[in-house]
Amino acid sequence: MTKRRLERDLETLSNEVLAELDPIERNRYLFVAQAQGKDFWIERLNETCPTEQQGETLAFGYLSLHFAFEAVYDLHTTVLQFHLLERQIWAPIFEESDNLPSAEDREQASDRADDIRAQYTTLYIAYHGNRRFAEDWLGIEFETWLATHKHGSMVIDLAEDTLDDPTQQQLAEEWALEKPEPFTDEPIDDPLGVLVDRCYESRIAEFEYLSGRSYSG
Known part of the structure; x- marks a missing residue:
């Protein structure tokens, strides 16, 4: 459900419907209301919440926020680690413009290229796995979900800018097929998609484990 649809519903739904x-x-609805700074919507949603659901609703909301903040942290640190690896790999080659890189420098850069592919893959999985978790399972737009963190929008931009690299994505797909283990003996058209699926499913499993309830049935 889109943010615009949720906003329209909050304007038009009766208290009786909200109570259900x-x-x-x-x-x-609460995430959209918070993102829009609509205190009146938040009050209506809280006031119409049945007493018997208040504890579960509060716990679900807390976990949703916790997972959003965790996603922001994971994405941000992964982006920073990716760019740090880039500098560590290539800086020795280009820091002295008057000299050609030594054979040792070139060998080290080649040896560590696998590290940067792995880091890009980690970022790709975290970004798309969390986006899918927010939009397909929580039913909240990814941008709205992470906007609950003051740096959420900035981190999304950083992650998307970093991921916008077709060459790195192709290398990551090759890496995903090779490591950490083969997925199957059959050919896989979308190896990164398999890893995103695993991330998405693990997010759901962790959420349900922490909440002590199953919401997937």
């Missing part, structure tokens, strides 16, 4: 929302649905 389950914890997942209520938190979708």
Whole structure:
């Protein structure tokens, strides 16, 4: 459900309908209300929450925020580590413009190229796995979800700028087929997609484990 649709619903739905929302649905509206700074919407959503659902709704909302903040941290640190690796790999080659890189420098750069492919793959999986978790499972737009963190929008921009590299993506796909282990004996058209699926499923499993409830049935 899009943010615009949620906003329209908050403007038009009656208190009786809002009272029938389950914890997942209520938190979708709460995230949009918080992102828009609509205190009146937040008050309506809280006031119409049935007493017997208040504890679960609060716990679900807290976990949703926790996972959003965790996603921001993971994406940010992975982006920074990726660019640090880039500098560490290529700086020895270019720092002295008057001299050609030594054979040792070139060998070290080649040896560590695998590290940067792995880091790009990690970023790709974290970005797309968390986006899918937010939009397909929580039902919240990724940008709205991470906007609950003051640096969320900035981190999304950094991650997207870093991932916008077709060459690195192709190398990451090759790396994903080779490591950490073959997925299957059959050819795989989308090896990164397999890893994103695993991330998405692990996010759901962790959320349900921490909440003590199953929401996937």
